[in-house]
Amino acid sequence: MIHQPRPIRRGEAGDAEACAAILNAWIDRRDWMPRVHSEAEVIGFYRDFVFEKREVWVAGEPVEGFMALDVENDVVTALYVAEPGQGIGKRFLDHAKEGRDALELWTFVANEDGRRFYEREGFREVKRTDGDNEEGLPDVMLRWERA
Numbered sequence: 119m120i121h122q123p124r125p126i127r128r129g130e131a132g133d134a135e136a137c138a139a140i141l142n143a144w145i146d147r148r149d150w151m152p153r154v155h156s157e158a159e160v161i162g163f164y165r166d167f168v169f170e171k172r173e174v175w176v177a178g179e180p181v182e183g184f185m186a187l188d189v190e191n192d193v194v195t196a197l198y199v200a201e202p203g204q205g206i207g208k209r210f211l212d213h214a215k216e217g218r219d220a221l222e223l224w225t226f227v228a229n230e231d232g233r234r235f236y237e238r239e240g241f242r243e244v245k246r247t248d249g250d251n252e253e254g255l256p257d258v259m260l261r262w263e264r265a
Contacts, residue, residue, distance in 0.1 A: 124177040124178040124182055124183075124204075124206060124209075125177065125178075126175050126176070126177050126209055126210065126213055127175070127176060127177075128173075128174070128175060128176075129169065129174030129175055129176045129184060130169075131165070131169050133169070133174070133176050133181055133184070134161065134164040134165040134168070134169045135161050135164070135165070136176075136180060136181035136184075137164050137168070137174070137176065137181060137184040137198075138157075138160045138161040138163070138164040138165075139161075140181070140182075140183065140184065140198045140199070140200050141160055141164075141196070141198050142157045142160050142161075143200070144198050145160075148228075148229075150226075150228045150255070151226070151228075151253070151255075152253050152254070152255075154252050154253055168186050168195075168196070171188075172186040172187060172188060172189075172195055172196075173186070173187040173189050174186045174187075175187075175210060175213060177199075177206045177209065177210070178206075182199060182200045182201065182204075182206060183197075183198060183199030183200060183206040183207065183210065184196065184197075184198060184210075185197045185210035185211075185213075185214065187214055191222075192218055192220055192221050192222065193221070193222050193223060194211070194214055194221055194222070194223040195223075197210055197211070197223070202231065202235075207235060208239065211239050211262075215262065215264070218264070219263065219264045220261060220262060220263045220264065221241075221261070221262045222244070222259060222260065222261045222262075223236070223241070223259070223260050224251075224257050224258070224259050224260075225257065225258060225260065226253070226255050226256070226257050226258075227246065227255070227256040227257060227258055228255060228256070233258070233260075236260050237260075239262065240262045241260035241261060241262045242260065242261060242262075243258055243259070243260055244258075244259045244260065244261045245258070245259050246258045246259070
């Protein structure tokens with residue numbers, strides 16, 4: 119069966135809970151990822167902060183993935199998909215790259231699948247921390263620059 123591309127559209131406030139559910143599921147599927155906020159707190163954060171302060175893009179009906187951008191600083195602050203391997207993440211990054219000369223993002227060192235994906239998409243390591251985040255996990259800043 120051939121998958122039809124899921125349209126990417128600008129996220130709306132009503133999408134916040136679905137996006138938070140994708141992130142909550144992502145957290146719960148990783149034994150290395152500590153849960154530092156309850157599921158309800160994550161929903162509230164997405165509703166009250168992410169959808170108010172970031173440019174959010176979603177794919178699918180119902181929502182199958184999302185990306186949040188800090189457009190002032192050209193930073194991808196979140197990119198999560200319910201089922202990786204469907205091309206949704208690549209389409210989000212392609213969309214984010216449009217009209218930009220560079221993008222940055224942070225990911226956890228332990229997120230090996232995510233790091234491989236970002237490297238395939240042209241991101242390169244810029245710096246690392248030993249866990250200077252609320253999860254206390256080592257992380258890495260990645261940067262993409264237009265050739």
